[in-house]
Amino acid sequence: MQYAQTRKKLRAKEHRMPQSFRQPDILEIARRDGKVTVDGLAEHFGVTVQTIRRDLAELAEAGRLSRVHGGAVLPSGLSNIAYQDRRGLNAQAKAQIARRAAELIPDGASLFLNIGTTTEAVAQALLHHERLLVVTNNMNVANILMGNPGAEVVVAGGTMRHSDGGLIGPMALRMVEQFSLDCAVIGCSALSESGDILDFDLGEVSVSQAMLQQSARKILVADGSKFSRKAPARIARLDEMDHFATDADLPAVLAERVQTWKTEVLI
Structure with missing residues (x-):
């Protein structure tokens, strides 16, 4: 019962913060720390790990991050971040x-x-x-x-x-x-x-x-x-x-x- 209530609260938080708001913050954390982890981001934003994995997949597809086991890192240092x-x-x-x-x-x-x-x-x-x-x-x-x-x-x-x-x-x-x-x-x-x-x-x-x-x-x-x-x-x-x-x-x-x-x- 407690697990179901927790999941419900997380889904409510996800609804309040769309991915369009999370993803710039995810990029800023990655630039500050050099990498991000799925578990760390899920805890930071109060959302499920599945939600974070979707965010990271979209950022990787856009070339903003490179996926690694358990999270993501900044792409290779051969090109600058977009202006x-x-x-x-x-x-x-x-x-x-x-x-x-x-x-x-x-x-x-x-x-x-x-x-x-x-x-x-x-x-x-x-x-x-x-x-x-x-x-x-x-x-x-x-x-x-x-x-x-x-x-x-x-x-x-x-x-x-x-x-x-x-x-x-x-x-x-x-x-x-x-x-x-x-x-x-x-x-x-x-x-x-x-x-x-x-x-x-x-x-x-x-x-x-x-x-x-x-x-x-x-x-x-x-x-x-x-x-x-x-x-x-x-x-x-x-x-x-x-x-x-x-x-x-x-x-x-x-x-x-x-x-x-x-x-x-x-x-």
Whole structure:
């Protein structure tokens, strides 16, 4: 009798939270932890394991997760998460990181902002700064900074990626190389235990590298989910950064290494 009542309660909960609401949360948990389990998700959402298995099957069919025994993991680190998914991922943490980064940038500064949802959050945090010069290969950053009349915005030419408004290619690279600015604020897709700052697109990586090369001060902005992700292309290493704004404690191996580096970690 008690088992039947429990099943009835679970079905009622499932009715209140359709799978369209569960699945984005499942993806966020997977990106945070690197994997999810059927039993853990069933307990978390208060639904049956059969319901979670259906959710995971649909996410796997859509290419969002890869099924493994007892759960699912993120797909291979050869392609980035879709832009719309990244926009909603860890939004509060990104806003916190952006505020810390913005505190490092005085009025009257010149800076690069590269492609990424965290650098877009930095642009939002800079809306009240005055007399800024911002060079970016991120159309979304440019659109955000339209709201700051005290910012002069230079958009690097190049080939626009329709998926996220990023500008890449030789034209973007040559444009960036024409500037020598106070600082570069860059985001990334992954950060390895050895401190490698990683991304997916080689064209995007080359522009980010040029931004770092052409700046006096270097700021990395990345939330804790990047510690458990992988990407194939290397931008730089963390010890080349002056500041690293994040929202989570560094993994033990990286935390030990960063103690000997000049990089200031801001949590």
